[in-house]
Amino acid sequence: MSGDGADRRIFARIYTNRQHLDGQRVHTPAQETTRDHAPARPALQTARRQPRAGGPHAARRTRRRRRRPGAGATRARRHRAGAPSVRARGRAHAVSLVLRLVLVWLALAWSGSAAASGSEVLLEFRDDAVLAELRLPLRDLALALGRPLPASPLPVRGRLHAELARYLGAHIDPVSADGRHWWVELADMRVAVDADPQVLVAHAVLVPPAGASPRSFVLGYDAIARELPGHPTRLAIRSDWHGGVLASHPATIALLDAPRGRVAVDRGRDGAWRGWLAACRLGVRHAADGGRYLLLLLVLAVPAAVRSPSLLARIGTAFALGQTLALLAGAPGWFRVPADILHALAAGALVLAAVHAVRPVFAGRETWYATGCGLLYGLAAAGTVGALDLDGWQLAAAILAFAAGCALAQAALLAATLAVAVAAGLLVRRRTAWLPAKR
Structure with a gap:
C-alpha cells in the first residue's frame, strides 16, 4: 500500500504539470498512463507562444484598436475633397492676422499724416x-x-x-x-x-x-x-x-x-494758483528727467548722509539755492550758457564728486560745491522755463514754482538716501553687536 501511495502521488504531480502546460485541458489518470511523453517539449513551446486570455494588456490593446465610428470615412472624404490640414489653416490664419495689422497701421499712418497736414x-x-x-x-x-x-x-x-x-x-x-x-x-x-x-x-x-x-x-x-x-x-x-x-x-x-x-x-x-501748480509739476518732471544732475546730487549726498544728517540738509539747501538763482538769471534771457559747455562742466563736476566720495578732496566745503552744481542745473533748466512764453509777474511766479518743484523732487531723493544710510547703519550695528567694545 505504501508503494501504491507513492506512485499515486508521483502520478498526481505529473498530471498537474501536464494540465498547466496544456492550457485548460483536463486528463484523466487512465489517459495519462497510456499517453506518450515524447511530445511534451513541443507542447511547452506551443503554450509559450499563445498568450493567456485576459492578460494585463488585453484591454489596452482593445482600446487602441477601437475607432470612432465613421472616422476613417471622414478622413477619406477630406482627403478626396482636398480640405486644408490643420497646419495649412494655421498658416492662413497667421497671414490674415498680419494683413489686418498692416491695414490698421496704414490707416493710422494715413490719419496721422492727414491731421499733420x-x-x-x-x-x-x-x-x-x-x-x-x-x-x-x-x-x-x-x-x-x-x-x-x-x-x-x-x-x-x-x-x-x-x-x-x-x-x-x-x-x-x-x-x-x-x-x-x-x-x-x-x-x-x-x-x-x-x-x-x-x-x-x-x-x-x-x-x-x-x-x-x-x-x-x-x-x-x-x-x-x-x-x-x-x-x-x-x-x-x-x-x-x-x-x-x-x-x-x-x-x-x-x-x-x-x-x-x-x-x-x-x-x-x-486764479493764479492753477498756473503755479502747473509750473510746480513741470519742475518735478524736469528734475526727475535730469539724470546727470540727479546723479551728481546723489554722489554728493551719500557721503554726507553717512557723516551727519545736518550736512545732508545743508547740501540740499545749497543746491536748491544755486538752481533758483540760475533760473532767475537765465529764464528771462539775461544770462545763457551753451548746452555743450554745461554738459562738459556737469560731467567734470560728477567725476570730482565721485573722487571726493572715495577720498575727500574739498572736505568742509561741500555746501559751496553743491551751490555751484545747483547753478549748473539751473542754467540747464532755464531754457525750459523761458519757452513758456510768459512775461512780467507770471514769469517770476513760474520761475519760483518751477524751482520749488525741482526742490521737492530733490528733497525726496535726499530723504531716500538718508533712509538707506540709517537702515544700513542699524544693520551693521546689529550684526556687530556681539563684538567686544574697544577700550
Whole structure:
C-alpha cells in the first residue's frame, strides 16, 4: 500500500504539470498512463507562444484598436475633397492676422499724416489780450490764394506780407459775448522750412473791445477751409496761466472746418494758483528727467548722509539755492550758457564728486560745491522755463514754482538716501553687536 501511495502521488504531480502546460485541458489518470511523453517539449513551446486570455494588456490593446465610428470615412472624404490640414489653416490664419495689422497701421499712418497736414491756431492768454499763432500748410495756402508762395526761411515782408495780412484778417473774426468784434493785428510772418510739410507761421494779436473780458469770446476762423472744404484746423490753448495750461503741454479744445468755423472760448478765471501748480509739476518732471544732475546730487549726498544728517540738509539747501538763482538769471534771457559747455562742466563736476566720495578732496566745503552744481542745473533748466512764453509777474511766479518743484523732487531723493544710510547703519550695528567694545 505504501508503494501504491507513492506512485499515486508521483502520478498526481505529473498530471498537474501536464494540465498547466496544456492550457485548460483536463486528463484523466487512465489517459495519462497510456499517453506518450515524447511530445511534451513541443507542447511547452506551443503554450509559450499563445498568450493567456485576459492578460494585463488585453484591454489596452482593445482600446487602441477601437475607432470612432465613421472616422476613417471622414478622413477619406477630406482627403478626396482636398480640405486644408490643420497646419495649412494655421498658416492662413497667421497671414490674415498680419494683413489686418498692416491695414490698421496704414490707416493710422494715413490719419496721422492727414491731421499733420491741417492748420493750427495756438492761443496764449494775457491779462488784456490774446496772442494767436497761426500755422498754415504752405501748399494748401497757395491753392487757397491761387498763386505760388516762396519757401524762404526769411521773414515775409513787403507786398506779400500785406496780401497775407489782408487774407488772414478777413478769415479771423473774434466776437465778444455781447456781439462786439475784436481788433485783430497781424504781426510777423515766416516760413518754417524745417517742418514737414512746410508751414507759414504768422502771429496775431487779438484785442477785446473796452469792458470785454479777454477770456470769453467766440472765435470765427475759416482760413483755407473756405476755399478748400474739408481742410481741418486744430484750435488749442498753448498758454493760460490762470487756467493751468503751459506751453509745454498745449490743450486742444476744438477742430474747426468750413461748415463749423466758429467756436466759443470761455476760460473763466480760476486764479493764479492753477498756473503755479502747473509750473510746480513741470519742475518735478524736469528734475526727475535730469539724470546727470540727479546723479551728481546723489554722489554728493551719500557721503554726507553717512557723516551727519545736518550736512545732508545743508547740501540740499545749497543746491536748491544755486538752481533758483540760475533760473532767475537765465529764464528771462539775461544770462545763457551753451548746452555743450554745461554738459562738459556737469560731467567734470560728477567725476570730482565721485573722487571726493572715495577720498575727500574739498572736505568742509561741500555746501559751496553743491551751490555751484545747483547753478549748473539751473542754467540747464532755464531754457525750459523761458519757452513758456510768459512775461512780467507770471514769469517770476513760474520761475519760483518751477524751482520749488525741482526742490521737492530733490528733497525726496535726499530723504531716500538718508533712509538707506540709517537702515544700513542699524544693520551693521546689529550684526556687530556681539563684538567686544574697544577700550
